[in-house]
Amino acid sequence: MKILQITMISALCASLACTSIEQAQAAKYLRPEPFKELFKLEKIPLQVDSMKELSKHLTVLALREHDGSAINQRATGQMLALAMRLDPANQHARHANQALLRDDGPSTSSDDALLKAKARIRFYHRWLENPQAGTDANALSKYLIDATKVLQQETANAADQADWSGVIPPLAKYQGSAAPTETPTPPTTPTAANSDTPTAPGTPVAPPSTPQNTEPSYPISTMTINMPLTVEQHSVFRDPKDALKEKPKITTTYRISPITIQIQPNQDPNYFDLKIASKINPKNTDAAGLKKALNTLKTNKVPAAGAQVNITFGPLTYSHKNGAAGMAAVRLMLEACHRNIPLRDDIFLCASLDSEGQFRLPPNFWTVLNALRSEKSKRGRLIVPESAIRPLIQLLVFDEPDFFTRWEIYTCNTIDEALAVAAKKTDEKIAEASQLFQPVHQLSDKAEVVKLAVNSTVRKRLSDVVALAPNHLSAKILLLQGSGKRPMRLNETGLAFHLQPLVNQMTYTLLNAVDLDHPSTATLKKLHVDARKVLDPMERLVTRRDEGLYHDTMELANDIRSLNLLIRRNIRDANNSDSRIKSMIMSLRKDVIALETKVNKKVDSIAGKQQP
Numbered sequence: 001m002k003i004l005q006i007t008m009i010s011a012l013c014a015s016l017a018c019t020s021i022e023q024a025q026a027a028k029y030l031r032p033e034p035f036k037e038l039f040k041l042e043k044i045p046l047q048v049d050s051m052k053e054l055s056k057h058l059t060v061l062a063l064r065e066h067d068g069s070a071i072n073q074r075a076t077g078q079m080l081a082l083a084m085r086l087d088p089a090n091q092h093a094r095h096a097n098q099a100l101l102r103d104d105g106p107s108t109s110s111d112d113a114l115l116k117a118k119a120r121i122r123f124y125h126r127w128l129e130n131p132q133a134g135t136d137a138n139a140l141s142k143y144l145i146d147a148t149k150v151l152q153q154e155t156a157n158a159a160d161q162a163d164w165s166g167v168i169p170p171l172a173k174y175q176g177s178a179a180p181t182e183t184p185t186p187p188t189t190p191t192a193a194n195s196d197t198p199t200a201p202g203t204p205v206a207p208p209s210t211p212q213n214t215e216p217s218y219p220i221s222t223m224t225i226n227m228p229l230t231v232e233q234h235s236v237f238r239d240p241k242d243a244l245k246e247k248p249k250i251t252t253t254y255r256i257s258p259i260t261i262q263i264q265p266n267q268d269p270n271y272f273d274l275k276i277a278s279k280i281n282p283k284n285t286d287a288a289g290l291k292k293a294l295n296t297l298k299t300n301k302v303p304a305a306g307a308q309v310n311i312t313f314g315p316l317t318y319s320h321k322n323g324a325a326g327m328a329a330v331r332l333m334l335e336a337c338h339r340n341i342p343l344r345d346d347i348f349l350c351a352s353l354d355s356e357g358q359f360r361l362p363p364n365f366w367t368v369l370n371a372l373r374s375e376k377s378k379r380g381r382l383i384v385p386e387s388a389i390r391p392l393i394q395l396l397v398f399d400e401p402d403f404f405t406r407w408e409i410y411t412c413n414t415i416d417e418a419l420a421v422a423a424k425k426t427d428e429k430i431a432e433a434s435q436l437f438q439p440v441h442q443l444s445d446k447a448e449v450v451k452l453a454v455n456s457t458v459r460k461r462l463s464d465v466v467a468l469a470p471n472h473l474s475a476k477i478l479l480l481q482g483s484g485k486r487p488m489r490l491n492e493t494g495l496a497f498h499l500q501p502l503v504n505q506m507t508y509t510l511l512n513a514v515d516l517d518h519p520s521t522a523t524l525k526k527l528h529v530d531a532r533k534v535l536d537p538m539e540r541l542v543t544r545r546d547e548g549l550y551h552d553t554m555e556l557a558n559d560i561r562s563l564n565l566l567i568r569r570n571i572r573d574a575n576n577s578d579s580r581i582k583s584m585i586m587s588l589r590k591d592v593i594a595l596e597t598k599v600n601k602k603v604d605s606i607a608g609k610q611q612p
Helices: 002-024 048-062 070-086 091-101 111-128 135-151 171-175 282-288 290-301 326-339 365-374 386-396 415-422 428-441 446-452 456-468 473-481 492-513 521-541 548-572 579-607
Strands: 222-239 242-265 272-276 307-312 347-349 380-384 407-411
Touching: 048 070, 048 091, 048 111, 048 135, 070 091, 070 135, 070 171, 091 222, 111 135, 222 326, 222 365, 242 326, 242 365, 272 290, 290 326, 307 326, 326 347, 326 415, 365 386, 365 492, 380 415, 386 407, 386 473, 386 492, 386 579, 407 428, 407 473, 428 456, 428 473, 446 473, 456 473, 492 521, 492 548, 492 579, 521 548, 548 579
Parallel strands: 222 347, 272 307, 347 380, 380 407
Antiparallel strands: 222 242, 242 307
């Protein structure tokens, strides 16, 4: 009996040992599908910085130390899928995803980082699960629950609350991916190609297999470049007259946005397709010329075929005011990925691309330039077209010499010139010029920049930079700043660029927002106030010789105020006819169209004709 018990116990132990060996087998990490929409990012009620923070903490959790089981590998995929959607420019998440696919084993997160990440995700989850946050936020909260349930033993095996189909494979797929035990390789059948044994006469001999060229058309599969863009944030608000109704609201602003391409190889060497993965309003796509630019790129401008390319324009909606400028970054990245040229992480591009493949100024250059001007803490290497030189010099009139220390600016007219500047490994002259510029690049205080721009040692250094890299615009303009010949007043070029956003706003308002029969005094008052906010500080910067555009714009702003006063008097006087008001509105519309034509003509003469 005792012997029987011992035998049974031994068998049981052997069985448990086999089971634990099977469970200990590490499951394979499977790639999350990167493009299927899980929630509408623009409807998540979080600031962009908060989305980036949430993405960062999810990446930290994804790099936790775990046993490599199917449950943990699937949770890691869920965390990285959310991280890459919340912040498409999160390079840490993308590199971690690639390393896990290669089974490289990226470095794990520290305990302190994990504790902080868990706390911050709990903080965001509490807000996102609130019904007042909206349906998309509630959906994101469920995805967060699913991705982080593995962190607690009691919830690790709970069923998913959200729909991950098409993005994360089911758990069975991970369980089936565990490394199989090695089986003996069957002996190869002798053939004429690998055996000295003679074959019988008439026996067909298989031809030796020829090695196929499996090198991908795009060795680099993911890349990001930052661009200053005009973006739209879509939201809803409660109708003050009816609490049960919601009204849509679109807020347009300028922001530095990451543009990312992800390339999936296709077995068909002649296949090539470009798709915008970001949510873009169809009218924006048409108005911006993006469709035309996409089709042009597909047909005759791509460096190679055999790929599917997905494009994202950052977390907010791409505005039609950018035109097709975003495609300049796409074209540059496609070329870099095809040539296997990794780009620096601090590259910023402010340009559009014409039909001849030449860089031009984007249609809203002066507006998006504000995104770079306002980011006092950011630094980077900025690529602009040569046509940007004249308007950028005008920043010295606004006492902003520090703009040219924070941004190391190069002028480039072609894709090849831009790649030479943007690559991680540049030629010796550009590398040496950049190294010489580094001490100046670290300066941010305006007073320091003004003093050092006249320092003979600094000026010698800047001259050496220009000698090595003639297209180093920052060095050239800082030399101008300290030469005693910097511009003190806005010339006609500077006026045109500075006034263009205001004149465009006045044109749009008078033509679209001012009703001919029932003009709104509030709209006209706001337009006048906005105009004077721009025009009044400019008065001291304008010379009499170049004041034509300024005078015309100021006169138009004052006429808008006169129209507003006339409407208010007309409301008080019931017997007063509105024919004079209509006549004045029609006259203002005519004047603003003429002024816009004049301003745009001046800007276009500098920027070059814009062709998507």
